Amino acid sequence: MKHFKTEDFVLESGTKISDVNIAYQIFGDFSPSKKIVWVCHALTANSDVEDWWNGLFGKNNLFNSEKYTIICANILGSCYGTSFKSEENLPIISIRDMVEMHQRLADFLEISKIDFLLGGSLGGMQALEWSVTNPDFIKNLFVIATNAKHSPWGIAFNEAQRMALHSGENGIEAARAIALLSYRNYETFNETQKDDEEKLNHFRASSYQNYQGEKLKKRFTNESYWMLSKSMDTQNLGRNRTSIENALSKIKAKTLVIGIESDLLFPVSEQKYLAKNIKNAKFEIIKSLYGHDGFLLETEKISELLKNHFEDLKS
Amino acid sequence: MKHFKTEDFVLESGTKISDVNIAYQIFGDFSPSKKIVWVCHALTANSDVEDWWNGLFGKNNLFNSEKYTIICANILGSCYGTSFKSEENLPIISIRDMVEMHQRLADFLEISKIDFLLGGSLGGMQALEWSVTNPDFIKNLFVIATNAKHSPWGIAFNEAQRMALHSGENGIEAARAIALLSYRNYETFNETQKDDEEKLNHFRASSYQNYQGEKLKKRFTNESYWMLSKSMDTQNLGRNRTSIENALSKIKAKTLVIGIESDLLFPVSEQKYLAKNIKNAKFEIIKSLYGHDGFLLETEKISELLKNHFEDLKS
Structure with missing residues (x-):
């Protein structure tokens, strides 16, 4: 580098x-x-x-x-x-x-x-x-x-993520989980995170969201996440x-x-x-x-x- | 009552x-x-x-x-x-x-x-x-x-909200903002939260998300929000x-x-x-x-x- x-x-x-x-x-x-x-x-x-x-x-x-x-x-x-x-x-x-x-x-x-x-x-x-x-x-x-x-919809997605960041130390994990929802869709989750067994808890989609959140937390900072999401909102x-x-x-x-x-x-x-x-x-x-x-x-x-x-x- | x-x-x-x-x-x-x-x-x-x-x-x-x-x-x-x-x-x-x-x-x-x-x-x-x-x-x-x-997509939306709840005291505000994204869509935000002026910050869509988050925080509890989102996931x-x-x-x-x-x-x-x-x-x-x-x-x-x-x- x-x-x-x-x-x-x-x-x-x-x-x-x-x-x-x-x-x-x-x-x-x-x-x-x-x-x-x-x-x-x-x-x-x-x-x-x-x-x-x-x-x-x-x-x-x-x-x-x-x-x-x-x-x-x-x-x-x-x-x-x-x-x-x-x-x-x-x-x-x-x-x-x-x-x-x-x-x-x-x-x-x-x-x-x-x-x-x-x-x-x-x-x-x-x-x-x-x-x-x-x-x-x-x-x-x-x-x-x-x-x-950038659309009001995109800004609203970014704001939800910043609100999660503001909530506390692990907010970046929730922010990543929110972002993933906007990066994927109904079909993606249906095809990749469906459970085969009948259960009341511990669904695959939940584990996936937590896993992705933890992964980002290890490689990114709250400050950068906040600033870059704000940058995206400025696009005009x-x-x-x-x-x-x-x-x-x-x-x-x-x-x-x-x-x-x-x-x-x-x-x-x-x-x-x-x-x-x-x-x-x-x-x-x-x-x-x-x-x-x-x-x-x-x-x-x-x-x-x-x-x-x-x-x-x-x- | x-x-x-x-x-x-x-x-x-x-x-x-x-x-x-x-x-x-x-x-x-x-x-x-x-x-x-x-x-x-x-x-x-x-x-x-x-x-x-x-x-x-x-x-x-x-x-x-x-x-x-x-x-x-x-x-x-x-x-x-x-x-x-x-x-x-x-x-x-x-x-x-x-x-x-x-x-x-x-x-x-x-x-x-x-x-x-x-x-x-x-x-x-x-x-x-x-x-x-x-x-x-x-x-x-x-x-x-x-x-x-309930779909893996719906569960993933609920999990993102629970991750926000877990982040801290104001997590319920972020959770509500996430939920609103799933309750509305691109067009809803476009029609109702568009800014007329050119700006770099303080977009309407952001204010709206915070306002809705604060509103729910006043009338709901973290515990109920967590439990009911879990209930939704059990639907089968x-x-x-x-x-x-x-x-x-x-x-x-x-x-x-x-x-x-x-x-x-x-x-x-x-x-x-x-x-x-x-x-x-x-x-x-x-x-x-x-x-x-x-x-x-x-x-x-x-x-x-x-x-x-x-x-x-x-x-």
Whole structure:
């Protein structure tokens, strides 16, 4: 893991942060013949894209480091290496603040253009924002299971999680259990957490929720969880830009937007809207048992659609 | 509010409870010419059905106390007047235990037959169970937004709420916020909690969740919330009865089952299944902006369907 130190920064919310240290990873070397792939990660992920987006990244996969130079930075607010000092205990970090840090890192790395910018969910929010704010910098854009403006429904899900965080030390476990409900759906739980025996207690779905909660508690912090869920709420590409449509019309990248039919948290209507308002965009829909989590799991279907859409990926 | 004291009782889970005191209300007097309507209430409701199911009950509504004798008992585990002592601190109370208490109260009131048994959600679970266990006692049955066996999805939602309860004193507020997500849906929040101004924090959907959490905390107890959510998980009409289909086939009541198209928690497939397996049942579907909560709010549509289905309600 590499680190990049950058200057003091005033967040969009007005809070000043200092000693900003961005953790990032580069997979594959820089060479003029290699295309630059930049990945923006989602809520609880990190800069190790070959780990959390395996199937799409890593050896033998579409984006492998032999063919591409792949960059992923740990986002501002996350606890996987990126750090800063702040005037406020828990500042509001907007998606735009995250993108400003990505841009600073890209400038530091002397990257003149990103060939492929990718992101799903919170990562997709950053990828869209970056494409709006610096349209000439992004050649091709791929986003999945994301939106232009976070919905009241999504904010309500995040607020329930923050209320759990506020309840006490183990609140992050409950928060994770809530999040999982939004990442999956009725069918997912039916197919994977059904009990065979007749019982009155100790159902599999309950054990699963607790297990997942404990797992996140071990690898994440309450502070990061709170800040990143707040960041997600700030997503609004139209803020101070007349309208969302106007913002999206600025994107110059050739774009693929994928929606997952069973996604409860970011329903396909949100991705259809994106594709409709981005000039050079195509919308595709994939079926998945896994709802929103399909963006991490349906890597075969995603790879196929990416190869079909982007000429540059065929060779 | 009236109280009915009953004998010691061994719960289905094996735990002995004593000093059982069931709170109930009767709207309208008993008279041979008046039909008996019995309502089973849902998770956070109580015996005052004219309050929480207003529009369907109360003056000028389909079920008014001038025409009917209406009975509603506060369920075992709830904190609205019903109480008991228990060997275990928080015993597992099954839907069958609740129904046993309803039956004891009905016997005490010397009721020989219930003309209309009604319930939605957790109330529907009790109404179904009662109709299976004592088919000759129930003449007409109406259930809405309920199921024969609680789903892994529903249990996962309940577990997330219990994890929030376990986190600390204010956990019940987070639990309520989680529950609301399952009672509503994307569209409900979009239509009712959208912000007009551009902002980075203090979104309406967040305030709404906190407001609803605080409201429940004032009127409910952690213990009751925990126990009743556990009760919901136990719903399985087929337990020790060969199969769910076999259990449902025992129901003799003329039955109306309503599903709400936008119900995320109890999807319509569950009510279709009920109607398919109850001999004398009709299935109807209603549209609602309010998802699962539609069972409380769409009283006009429900009254219409009830009047169309049950001859006895037309006069």
